[in-house]
Amino acid sequence: MSSEHQAHPTPGQYWKIAAFLAAVTALEVAMFYIDRQLGLGFLNAAILILLSAIKFLVVVGWFMHVRYEKPMISRFFTAGFVLACGLYLVVLSALGVVAIRGG
């Protein structure tokens, strides 16, 4: 509350953001069933990960207010996320899980 750099969204804008998130979730579920019918394989995985990343970034940016906070906070958060992703991607690659799931 004390470190805002620009005006936060209004309640109406928060509702619109939530509607967008709900729509993306519906799209994700639709992709799951489309893949069952068409067997999209890697393309399905890529689209689902992209949609998930969009939801993740919207919640972090707008609901957690990272885009309105001091840069130090986003650096801390990004550092933890990148470290975790990098570490576990190396582990999964070393054990062959990424290759299996990538098709």
Place this chain on the structure above:
Amino acid sequence: MSDVAASPAGAEDVADAMASAHDVDLGHHEEHESTGIENRKLGMWVFLSSEFLFFGALITNYLLYSNRGGFEGTYPAAIYDIPFTSVSSFVLLMSSLTMVLAHNALSRNDQHGARTWLFATAALGSVFLGGQVFEFTEFIVEYDMTLSTNPAASAFYVLTGFHGTHVAIGIIMLLSLWGISRRQNGLSEKQGLNLELVGLYWHFVDIIWIVIFTVVYLLSIPPT
């Protein structure tokens, strides 16, 4: 000291100066430190950042064992109820909306609104948690898949169970704030920071579920 003692006016000046210095000192240490960010808030961000490693380990563990064949018993990927979990995910996502509306209401000093949205967030969190209890019960009773059935089942229960535990802790914190607000007829500025911190924690629990929903449920692969 003797000069001060001899002059009541001088003693008052010294006392005022000491009090001012004390206030400035407290303000410097308690509120901002050198980062310009409240210490508790910075601490929460560092904690959440470290939680990525915690949940990352559990998700990695699940991915390692989820489709590894050669074990007896039911695998989680074979029995997921995607429509049910989709509704649960939607409920948790909407709880992030009510949380941010609570924060927004408090920033406008709308205490009643903040209290209402806090309770709505706790209620939606409870619905999500109830859904998880239902899912676990169904898996155990209908499909006989327990924690020790096979490594995939263990990894699934540990991952989603720890996430559920985080949700339960969040609900307790939300209801505590709601109770305090009801008793005091509003939250003070300092307690407002508590609401912001609980909000950060709640949104974090939500983004972890965004990842779990996609990686564990939607990208599930049957055992080989």
